[in-house]
Amino acid sequence: MEKIPASEITPEHLYLTRRQFMLGAGALALGTVLSACGVQAPAPTATPSNAGGVDAPQASKSSDELGDKLTPFDTVTHYNNFYEFSLDKEDVAPLAKDFKSSPWTIKVGGLVNKPQTFGMEDLLKFAQEERIYRLRCVEAWSMVIPWLGFPLSKLLAAVEPTSQAKYVRFETLLDSKQMPGQRDAYFKWPYAEGLRLDEAMHDLTILATGLYGKPLPPQDGAPLRLVVPWKYGFKSVKSIVKIDLVAEMPVSFWMTSAPSEYGFYANVNPEVSHPRWSQASERRIGELGRRKTLVYNGYAEQVAALYQGMDLRKYF
Secondary structure, eight states: OOOOOHHHHSOHHHHHHHHHHHHHOOOOOTTOEETTTTEEOOOOOOOOSOTTOOOSOOOSOSBOTTSOBOOOHHHHTTSOOBTTTBSSTTTHHHHHTTOOOSSOEEEEEESBSSOEEEEHHHHTTTOOEEEEEEEEOTTSEEEEEEEEEEEHHHHHHHHOBOTTOOEEEEEEOOOTTTOGGGGOTTSOSSOEEEEEHHHHTSTTOEEEEEETTEEOOGGGTTTOEEEOTTBBGGGOOOSEEEEEEESSOOOOHHHHHOTTTOOSOOBOOTTSOBTTBOOSEEEETTSSSOEEOOGGGGTHHHHGGGGTTOOTTTOO
8 A cells, every 4th residue: 555645635825734733732621612513521520440431321422413313332332443352343342341441551662752651540530521422333233322432632742743744543452361362363463453543643533431420341452442524433543552753654463453444544434335345334242233324423524624636546
């Protein structure tokens, strides 16, 4: 796949403005109105110490900004793509129930001025914002989930990327004792994903620490996962332990596992079929029938400018 520098894809004035914001701006004020998603941040709540301690679901809204109803809490926590545990979506939750997600640290480094190792207690200071996103997974099925988290740009600002940094690489915990799916030798572990720098700093890109007002359960990526709502779900790397700023495009888990089927970008594009199925329609979990898939998962107004001039059939 041909590499395209981020500065050549995004209009230069937008790229430089976003980069200056990330390098120079401090953390956004907590409690900001999340206008891009039409959701008001809830009042801060006490944060449980164990990310596995999920009980009664809570959310301040019952639908997303387009009026779609939330996916039931039980479905969100019992129908999961998390290959580190199992290829069977309904087996992930029971296999992950004893996963130890506390204590936990995330090492952030690479092409940065201030490499740091963060504990979850550091990151949870940011995680008081609720966003309701639609998340599409690989086989054109989707969910509407209220996430708790914070913009990834806050974390990037804290480590100060250098001018050489063009991409962000993420890595999942490697622990086959806790994650039995990692014993499958077909795949190259650990799970790795990547974003362009301007994608990573977009306000819609968040590091999620919870859902339905509660900490993430293990099967949903405890204690920290990526959520990029205009991309397919396999970009949402879970149980993150390492984030690096790099100059070259990262090779992701699925680019290695099935290079003819999965590219780096993974933008939702209903006009481009997967080699084995159409992506023009999707099945919302819990609904009968299918619905039309929206370009960029319905977030075209917010993110289309990131891909001006790109051939989205080539850069899939």
